[in-house]
Amino acid sequence: MKTVLIATSLLFAAAAPQIAMAQAPAASPAPAYSVETTDIGTLLDNPATKAVLDKNLPGFTANPQIDMARSMTLKGVQQYAADTLTDAALAKVQADLNKIPAKK
Template sequence: MKKWIIAAALMAMSPMPAFAQTAAYSTSTTEIGALLDDPAAKAVLDKHVPGMTANDQIDMARSMTLKDVQQYSPDEITDKVLAAIDADLAKLKK
């Protein structure tokens, strides 16, 4: 049997690397909808931007990132707030 077949079989049986299993959410790449659908991530949003997840219009922003939304509310969603959210989201497992 060729070595590459054995190597491929071994790789297929190996568990996913730890980094792939623990990737964190991000305010610049994760859609708000994904954050809202995860209770722990939603709690992070509620902590840093109180009232955001309860807003009647939040569903319209589900396909946007928090970084995208920042342009519409720069006084509330500041770079400092995004950094704090990212720090808390990094503690979560996706």
Template sequence: MAVAALLLAPATLAHAQTAKAPAAAPTTAASAGRYSVATTEIGTLLDDPAAKAVIEKHIPGMTTNEQVDMARAMTLKDIQQYSPDQLTDKVLAETDADLAKLPVKPVAAAPAK
């Protein structure tokens, strides 16, 4: 079974979007100084090609799933609860270690009006 299909199934995402927010709100990668599976939103990781490649390496198919945009405001740690057999602590630790090696891509400022 593809991890992306399990993680991003409509029922899972619908539940995740209505679930309580995590105790610690995700931070931006720039404020944290590095990417993290626990604190960096999936959308931020997807917007950085190097971080996206790390996700694809450890969680094949997730970045290309047509429903991945529904999880952009969540962290990989947040979605672990919906797929603990696929997103094991080991997978997240390996992903986190690879993400920590990457330079944080600056967030583009919104254009002035």
């Protein structure tokens, strides 16, 4: 009887890490586009992400100076347009960007 219990305990101990890995929730993938890491040029060149900017930041994409900011991120430009690119506005943009898959 002791041998059966020891053998059973060893089997469960060996299987425990595999069971734990199988039950661990999968990490959600990083968003394809981000206000912190995606440059504005990339957002402007994709119709879906440009629509997000137009929806949440009216007039932003039509600004005559927008081309100067193409290599910057929205978060990086925030310091120059704090009244438009508020934390709340960027959060709304990010929420909508999270719904857009990466362009292939």
